[in-house]
Amino acid sequence: xxxxxxxVQLFRFIDVLPxxxxxxxxxxxxxxxFGESAAVASPLHWGLRAVSATRxxxxxxxxxxxxxxxxxxxxxxxGASVVDAAPALARLWKEGRAFSVxxxxxxxxxxxxxxxxxxxxxxxxxxxxxxxAGWPPSSLLERDHLGFIPRINLSIKLSALYSQLDAIDPEGxxxxxxARLRPILDLAMRLPAGLTVDMEQxxxxxxxxxxxxxxxxxxxxxxYPHGGIALQAYLKDTASDLRRLADWxxxxxxxxxxxxxxxAYWDSDMIRYRQRGWPVPVFDSKTGTDANYEALTxxxxxxxxxxxxxxxxxxxxxxxxxxxxARAAGLPTHACEYQMIFGMAEPxxxxxxQLGRRLRLxxxxxxxxPGMAYLVRRLLENTANESFLRKEYVESxxxxxxxxxxxxxxxxxxxxxxxxxxxxxxxxxxxxxNEPHTDFAQRDARDAMARAIELVKGRLGQDWISPLSxxxxxxxxxLVSVDPGLPxxxxxxxxxxxxxxxxxxVRQALDHFQDWSGTPPDARADLLCRAATGMRRRRYELxxxxxxxxxxxxxxxxxxxxxxIDFLEFYARQMRRLGxxxxxxxxxxxxxHLVYAPRGAVTVISPWNFPLAIPTGMVSAALVTGNxxxxxxxxxxxxxxxxxxxxxxxxxxxxxxxQLLPGGPKLGEALVGHPDIQVVAFTGSQRVGLEILAQGxxxxxxxxxxxxxxxxMGGKNAIIVDDTADLDEAVVGVLSSFTGYQGQKxxxxxxxxxxxxxxxxxxxxxxxxxxxxxxxxxxxxxxxMGPMIDDRARAKVRDYIEIGKRExxxxxxxxxxxxxxxxxxxxxxxxQAAHRLAREEIFGPVLAVMSAKDFxxxxxxxxxxxxxxxxxxxxxxxxxxxxxxxxxxVGNLYINRPITGALVGRQPFGGHRLSxxxxxxxxxxxxxxxxxxxVVSENxxxxxxxxxx
Ligand code: NAD
Numbered sequence: 001x002x003x004x005x006x007x008v009q010l011f012r013f014i015d016v017l018p019x020x021x022x023x024x025x026x027x028x029x030x031x032x033x034f035g036e037s038a039a040v041a042s043p044l045h046w047g048l049r050a051v052s053a054t055r056x057x058x059x060x061x062x063x064x065x066x067x068x069x070x071x072x073x074x075x076x077x078x079g080a081s082v083v084d085a086a087p088a089l090a091r092l093w094k095e096g097r098a099f100s101v102x103x104x105x106x107x108x109x110x111x112x113x114x115x116x117x118x119x120x121x122x123x124x125x126x127x128x129x130x131x132x133a134g135w136p137p138s139s140l141l142e143r144d145h146l147g148f149i150p151r152i153n154l155s156i157k158l159s160a161l162y163s164q165l166d167a168i169d170p171e172g173x174x175x176x177x178x179a180r181l182r183p184i185l186d187l188a189m190r191l192p193a194g195l196t197v198d199m200e201q202x203x204x205x206x207x208x209x210x211x212x213x214x215x216x217x218x219x220x221x222x223x224y225p226h227g228g229i230a231l232q233a234y235l236k237d238t239a240s241d242l243r244r245l246a247d248w249x250x251x252x253x254x255x256x257x258x259x260x261x262x263x264a265y266w267d268s269d270m271i272r273y274r275q276r277g278w279p280v281p282v283f284d285s286k287t288g289t290d291a292n293y294e295a296l297t298x299x300x301x302x303x304x305x306x307x308x309x310x311x312x313x314x315x316x317x318x319x320x321x322x323x324x325x326a327r328a329a330g331l332p333t334h335a336c337e338y339q340m341i342f343g344m345a346e347p348x349x350x351x352x353x354q355l356g357r358r359l360r361l362x363x364x365x366x367x368x369x370p371g372m373a374y375l376v377r378r379l380l381e382n383t384a385n386e387s388f389l390r391k392e393y394v395e396s397x398x399x400x401x402x403x404x405x406x407x408x409x410x411x412x413x414x415x416x417x418x419x420x421x422x423x424x425x426x427x428x429x430x431x432x433x434n435e436p437h438t439d440f441a442q443r444d445a446r447d448a449m450a451r452a453i454e455l456v457k458g459r460l461g462q463d464w465i466s467p468l469s470x471x472x473x474x475x476x477x478x479l480v481s482v483d484p485g486l487p488x489x490x491x492x493x494x495x496x497x498x499x500x501x502x503x504x505x506v507r508q509a510l511d512h513f514q515d516w517s518g519t520p521p522d523a524r525a526d527l528l529c530r531a532a533t534g535m536r537r538r539r540y541e542l543x544x545x546x547x548x549x550x551x552x553x554x555x556x557x558x559x560x561x562x563x564x565i566d567f568l569e570f571y572a573r574q575m576r577r578l579g580x581x582x583x584x585x586x587x588x589x590x591x592x593h594l595v596y597a598p599r600g601a602v603t604v605i606s607p608w609n610f611p612l613a614i615p616t617g618m619v620s621a622a623l624v625t626g627n628x629x630x631x632x633x634x635x636x637x638x639x640x641x642x643x644x645x646x647x648x649x650x651x652x653x654x655x656x657x658x659q660l661l662p663g664g665p666k667l668g669e670a671l672v673g674h675p676d677i678q679v680v681a682f683t684g685s686q687r688v689g690l691e692i693l694a695q696g697x698x699x700x701x702x703x704x705x706x707x708x709x710x711x712x713m714g715g716k717n718a719i720i721v722d723d724t725a726d727l728d729e730a731v732v733g734v735l736s737s738f739t740g741y742q743g744q745k746x747x748x749x750x751x752x753x754x755x756x757x758x759x760x761x762x763x764x765x766x767x768x769x770x771x772x773x774x775x776x777x778x779x780x781x782x783x784x785m786g787p788m789i790d791d792r793a794r795a796k797v798r799d800y801i802e803i804g805k806r807e808x809x810x811x812x813x814x815x816x817x818x819x820x821x822x823x824x825x826x827x828x829x830x831x832q833a834a835h836r837l838a839r840e841e842i843f844g845p846v847l848a849v850m851s852a853k854d855f856x857x858x859x860x861x862x863x864x865x866x867x868x869x870x871x872x873x874x875x876x877x878x879x880x881x882x883x884x885x886x887x888x889x890v891g892n893l894y895i896n897r898p899i900t901g902a903l904v905g906r907q908p909f910g911g912h913r914l915s916x917x918x919x920x921x922x923x924x925x926x927x928x929x930x931x932x933x934x935v936v937s938e939n940x941x942x943x944x945x946x947x948x949x
Pocket of ligand 1: 714
């Protein structure tokens, strides 16, 4: 605990240990984690090296290590099963300690696993009923001021009861969780047993409370007096939640138990909310949490006539405060319960028992080695919580310090404090920050999205005219945009431009070139920022249009609008930087300036799959650099293209500078081929990209420049899952990477390269997860997967599914009924490098799984493709992670996370090989492609005299 670096290594090692199959692998990982670590005390260091140097040594040290950790695990885990744990539980009872069993297990990634958890809970209750039946009665443990308390108590996690649990969809989540919880509750009422709902990540807090209250309001459970819920003091909202609970309990008429804890997800909540740019819901210091704990303690005690107060803490001060507050309120001593964790803070446990108070131990039950890994994961998530234990037992501070009121400063105790301090530094006002995605755990956000969907629904089917449409298009027919989830529903119509319109459109645009290129760069940047403001104002509406026009589920649509805003803000800032002449060299007598100048007319040709973000990025880059733009959105998402021009017009873009030309490939060809075009910015398929590159390189008679073609093309992206991967994360990460937006992302995962040792388990869990995904209309909040963009796309995917059936082994094929262009996810295994499924971009939810016998082969397979766009790795081997960093040849590599969702500025995006040519979008070099660089050098020495510069 004293050595942070070593502690993290050790915890991480324990986390990976259960997944290691043989002794040599344990020895290898031991070497990887500790071999080079200077942090390891040297005798241990040398010992580890010596024993792992030989095969015999490896076996001995691996065995010894497993045994030691198993031994350690028995301190914190009461048994591998309820039956195993029975003697430990009985012993506790004899010592005057009650229990609440917590069933350890892996994360629930599928409905089958959720069923399993439900069954395990029920089974645990039944067994506990048998195990505890013969125990002697205890007036201390089985009675409080409100009456009888069952000796059986189980803590449950709602996230384990439903694989699709998501605050974006409270109704669907309620239905699914309640269906699995009811049989458990029925049993708990019969036995009787207490059932406490654990509180998990902050994002699930409101949902958890809602489900708990709603279920316990149902007629069948309204009278059940032993339901409980945990509340976390580190959340700033908890006081109002507690009041809300109290109001509800008053109406319900029967008590519930409230377990007040500090909270176990402080680090992860803090990090996640910060990463997403959301207001952090937790107190940013431990003292803040401790102070809140005391305030909540008093509040809970105030409501002790209807809420059974339980204090879950290992903090001496918090315990003492609860005791004093209860006494001050005149509560009888058996009104309050104290809870601690099995195996932790023994002296405090003993003290509470000795005082004659009711103590209940939160008691993990599960397989020892994996169980230890889960516990360690909790500890890792929660370094903040450990600090008190550390002070008390490791550093042995005097009582006066330990009992200090929480407002007193605690310099340098917590990593947490450092984390906060690092972020608290002032940031320059003009620094780019990503537009936060919407937090759909907030009711306001859900309501706003639902309202926008209704609003847009009312406007479907109309004819569209963009203020920036090119002036001529008279001959073109109407492009009809339909909802891919319900193709009979017309989203809107817009007049197509034809190849014949191109010359005039180009001329009209170029007529504005002089004015626009002469507009100061800062003014052009300001325009982008105003457009960003406009998009923010219309954020939900724009997302709603995407939902209807392209079948994007809520979060995907929302993220696309956020990314569009990011491009505007980011490129605006980049232009302010590049717009200033840059002085080169410092030598006297010469003045060297690098300046950038716009090129002229830019054609932007965009795809439909990020229907706002991608065109916004290309169009805004071309505009802010002073060019005029001919913009052809995809014929499969023309309305979003039109909306972009509308936003830019509202922001004040002069007419003529940007010409909107809706239409298809022929129009695109005419735009690329026009001799007055200087730059083509294209994002789309490899086939079209290569054609454009070829066409663009031809110089027409009289054309005085070589066209610059920026082409962002497809991918055949792989995720490697090695034999040390955390399958809880790998399954979820691969699933979301290959099914997110139905696999229609250039960054999507389409190959999973899995170590043969873990392949079958991985496939089993993945297949079950595939069968659990919520697939349906994009406008439903709970939908994780919507339809394909159109019939053509669906037919292509179906063709590949047939090819896959010939080439590989079908692992799972999810069939989806419905009138829309739906295709369920499909997974094939045993795909070989030469197979079409391993080589061709499918652009749909089809995953080719390839097996690798070791990591080097996995990297070789991953790199064996024409593409180099994104790639991913799930691994807990430091050596493999380092190898991937060096050798996995892709434009964007993601380690231990999904491979889609690159953020502007933070993860500039783009590939090489046949995935693209050009600088990364959302990166600092992107804009220079739209300009020519000129260097002007002036000799400032005239007649022997040079002015000061
Ligand atoms: P696509 O190539 O079919 O179409 C892209 C655009 O090119 C459309 O506007 C289309 O009308 C136009 N077009 C088609 N033929 C043309 C021609 N001969 N001349 C000029 N223009 C022509 O691609 P798509 O289906 O719209 O998008 C999916 C593809 O885009 C996938 O391959 C995906 O990987 C790729 N993509 C790449 C990135 C990236 O950043 N690398 C991002 C998104 C999509």
